[in-house]
Amino acid sequence: MTPTTFETEQTYGLRKSLSRAIPYILLTISILPIIIGYAWIFIATFSVRTEGLIPKDAHGNIGGLTLQNWSFLHNPEVWNATLNSFGIAVGMVVGVGFLSSLTGYALARMNFAGRKGFLGTTLLLHAFRPEMLLIAIFQVLLFIGGIPLIGDWVGFNTVGGVALVMITLDLPLGVWLMKGFFDNLSWDMERAALIDGASRFRVWWEIILPQIKPGLAALSIFTFITGWNAYLIPFTFTIGSKVANLPVLLNRFSGDTSLGSWNEVAALGLFQLVPILVFFIFTQEALLNIYGGGSKGGA
Amino acid sequence: MSFTKSPEDNNPVKIPGQTVNFIIAIVGGLLGIVAFFLPWIGFSSGGGLLGSLSGLKIGAGPVVALSKGAVIFRGTPTSYLVPIAGMVTLLVVFLAYRRKIIVEKDGFWLIALGALPLLVLLGQFGEAQRDAAKVGVDIHYLSGLIATFLALLLIILSGTLTTAALARQKPSFRNTLGAYGFMSPTSLLVIIFFLIPVVLLFILSLTNLSSANFGDPWTFIGLGNYRRMFSDKFFPKILRNTVFYVVMTLAFFNVGLALALALLTSHINRRSSFFFRLIWLLPRITPSVVYIVMWKRFTQVPPYGIINQFLGWAGIQHQPYWLNETPWLFVILVNGFVGASFGMIIFTSAIEAIPKDFIIAAKVDGASSWQIIKDITLPLLRWPLLFVTTYQTLSLLVSFEYILLLTEGGPGLFTTEVWSLTAYKRALFTYFGSNQWAYGAAWGFVLVVIGAILSFIYLRVFRFDDLVQEPKIDVL
Structure with missing residues (x-):
């Protein structure tokens, strides 16, 4: 396809790929809450506690991965x-x-x-x-x-x-x-x-x-x-x-569960x-x- | 009731075994009448037990309760249903005999006559046993009950035999009967859980039934519940909430965002558009409770809340419990993220159905993407837009599950309470110590009427009746 404006090929190409990218960017932003929600479920399930999206261990350091939230399987x-x-x-x-x-x-x-x-x-x-x-x-x-x-x-x-x-x-x-x-x-x-x-x-x-x-x-x-x-x-x-x-x-x-232990809820x-x-x-x-x-x- | 006409309908046939069927019906009918009078001639009847406490409880004969030596007689609606069934049965048989022919109706009538009182009777049985135990009333009810059951069963049996004999005789009737066989399980369920509840909801709304006077006879108070509803102190607020909720969710998500998503995904390559649409379907298929857990976690106070964590990273100090701070925002977001996918899918398939020639022609003429959307796509989406708007208005108006889970109408008094939620909570939650079924039913019935009218109109507008085409295989 030939350009219809007087732009140079290069800037035209840039503009075009930018306008191509806009829908992707908007759509990615739109699905962020869904992705984050699911991410929290997965992170929280396998960690001792979470602050926001960050898994923390009992001492407040990042980390603390565990399977203990799945103890409900004995219930x-x-x-x-x-x-x-x-x-x-x-x-x-x-x-x-x-x-x-x-x-x-x-x-x-x-x-x-x-x-x-x-x-x-x-x-x-x-x-x-x-x-x-x-x-x-x-x-x-x-x-x-x-x-x-x-x-x-x-x-x-x-x-x-x-x-x-x-x-x-x-x-x-x-x-x-x-x-x-x-x-x-x-x-x-x-x-x-x-x-x-x-x-x-x-x-x-x-x-x-x-x-x-x-x-x-x-x-x-x-x-x-x-x-x-x-x-x-x-x-x-x-x-x-x-x-x-x-x-x-x-x-x-x-x-019934206090906020701190919602990891079991997530599990x-x-x-x-x-x-x-x-x-x-x-x-x-x-x-x-x-x-x-x-x-x-x-x- | 009229059935498919066929030539032999005009030549009525004498069915073998007809006399036997009718004798069974006559015995059943007579027994039904006798069962009613059993209490008076020394036998106690099922009704005695069934109606022991509440005047509206339904029994076979008139209520005969022996309470502390005193005999109480009290007639109940279905106590009259059984003898009436008996009498009508006799009438049906008599007419059929006079006509010297037997028609489809006779069998159906007999079945219905037996089945209806039997159904009601069965429903009251267990309740009556509890009632009797509660007041310690000593009644021997077996004689009356057995007579009643027997009467009704005989009537049904005769009807079934008549119908079966007729079906053997006439092919056209056999076809109709076959179709009814295919239809009847669904029809029965729809009657029990759709049609009866609609009528019952209206009847309930005219009474003062609540868990406080549950078990007493229903007292009809006319339109009192409706008057109470319109004069409720919070009525204007609930009405405003409902309109606000429906309009905002529709405009920003179920139609607005849905349209935006459909347009955006139709401008990128197929594989990624499929991916984005699929992700957008996730909230709809996620269990509502899990979905709400996610959203509650978004809005929590520090250090748990996800939004507040992001705000912290951005250096913003104002970090409240967002669900209490801006409840409406989250009510609309939560519902909107579920609702948007429906419109998105409908709009996407509508956009894909637009002939490519239109778009290519416009592009050749030098139209920009925005011009194509504005002048070609949107005008062609008029019907899908109207469809999604009306359909989603209806569902937003009536559905309340996510609000119930998220805020339960709070925080505080009626902050996010919408009409449907009010109806549900009044009827099925404990308010001031009792479930006010009747009052909730009044709120609910208004929505049922609106819903029925809207769905009727929208079937008309979208010409769904055109879909009601003739069947491919007729009678061979």
């Missing part, structure tokens, strides 16, 4: 919370994946009375934010908790109840995503199978589901992260440490971050797609 309460977190996350992956691919299939491929109404409701709920409903869901869960047998599993103050509420609140998104995947699927195989006399359920299970594995995987990553990170709903619908999940435990722990935080970072490193492309196109209200 059964932490493992119980981990199990609860994992239960909620896996419950969400299975529940949302299964239910929304069932419903998404019906909406994409079947013609039945009330289909338009179901689709409209899905869309409306998809745009709607359910946080305020927690007040009423509280009463619903209390009610369910009174039912014999069922109540012990999915009532108020149970992991099952928390998972069920979280599954339901994510269903409109899941159904909408799944319907999109089914819509883009060729239907020749399915049609052939139906003509050969296979039932709808068998077609769905044996022919359709294997074809949308990538979509299901993306939805699973999204729901796992949602379930693993969940704070508000577990916090609202559980009491006591038996049913607390990791975020609830961490929040209580950070409130527990990093412990909770592990699965998230694994997803972050290995499924980057999928993550950006999910939170852009697939996220709530994504056009």
Whole structure:
């Protein structure tokens, strides 16, 4: 490309590379708080104490790297919370994946009375934010908790109840995503199978589901992260440490811990971050797609 | 309820086994009615236990409580639900017989008639046992309860049999039934945890329910909670906070910074732009509690705080606890860093969708980067901009998780308290010794109405109904 101004080649080149550099500089500045936040978590986890970002040992000198902050791994309460977190996350992956691919299939491929109404409701709920409903869901869960047998599993103050509420609140998104995947699927195989006399359920299970594995995987990553990170709903619908999940435990722990020993808080935080970072490193492309196109209200 | 029309719908068929199904329904219906009167003829009913204390507790028959020798009768809403179900069941069967045909509706009606009271009854069961234990009321409830359960189960059974028989007979109905099978688990959950809570939230907001009078019958006080809300001393402050929070976060982060990030990343090479966008996604996928721990650490007093450490290096002596010093700054920063990524991703894909010809043509004409952005990119981003703005307005208005974790509405009185947080705290935190569910519900319901209206409008504006296309596979 030839210069259009009367500058010399050299100054033009300089100016151009400078203007090329500006976006990089601005973007690097913008991500600094995120980087620093994460840096603190890592530094604090492995040091006796931190002042700002600087690790210090007991005498106030720089250094003092240690693994003692991980002693919480001996605490059964932490493992119980981990199990609860994992239960909620896996419950969400299975529940949302299964239910929304069932419903998404019906909406994409079947013609039945009330289909338009179901689709409209899905869309409306998809745009709607359910946080305020927690007040009423509280009463619903209390009610369910009174039912014999069922109540012990999915009532108020149970992991099952928390998972069920979280599954339901994510269903409109899941159904909408799944319907999109089914819509883009060729239907020749399915049609052939139906003509050969296979039932709808068998077609769905044996022919359709294997074809949308990538979509299901993306939805699973999204729901796992949602379930693993969940704070508000577990916090609202559980009491006591038996049913607390990791975020609830961490929040209580950070409130009880003096500022000087927040290194243990950081360690527990990093412990909770592990699965998230694994997803972050290995499924980057999928993550950006999910939170852009697939996220709530994504056009 | 109307189903997919097909020719054979006009030629009703006589279903084999129909009579048996209906006999089962008739027995169930009669039993349902009898169960209601059991208490009067010497048997105690489920309702006696169920309603022992609270008038609104729901039972099978009218409440019969033997308390210190005295017999108390008290009717409850669902105590009437069971006999009504019984009577309607008989009516359905009678009509179906008169018509000499059987239609889809009959089966569904019967199932619903049995299932609804059964669901309510089950819900009250455990609570009633606790109530009875609490007051030491001695009731033998089994006879009534068994009769009621049996009645409802029979009605459901008959409906299921009728529906199944019909499905065997008619292919078009089988298809519809199959689709409902696929839809029903999701629908059930959505009804229990979405639709019922919306209605319940409104009903709650008209009562005076709190943890102080929990267990008593609900007392309806009309619009009292709403009047109390609007005359609250802090109402103007909370309203101002909400508007301030939404507008500032939107303008500076969720739309402003998001747009800036999208424009900047689209002007650098692909690999690094991917990297920057990925880093910006981190706050969104970081567990909220861990994310808040990081931010609290930023703002701490010396020697712990990271900001203060930087200030120290810069030689600035003013090193307060920044979260208390400038709470709003951090509330907006914390939410903004999470919110910006959504707009960034949407805008980036919109910018990438702009035909390259436009940009090349402009460059050939000698336009600068800024001119290209101003005259080509931004006008073409009009719809994504509107989309992100409306969508994020809605979510900022209703979500409060990060504020709850960061400041809990403080420091001090209502400094960073927004509308949604007020609703949540009033209902589910202990205020003046009690959870004021009803009052919180009033605050919350206003937001639900606003949210429903906004999401409806925005579906209309963005023509989401166009997406509701016909299914590819019809009936073969």
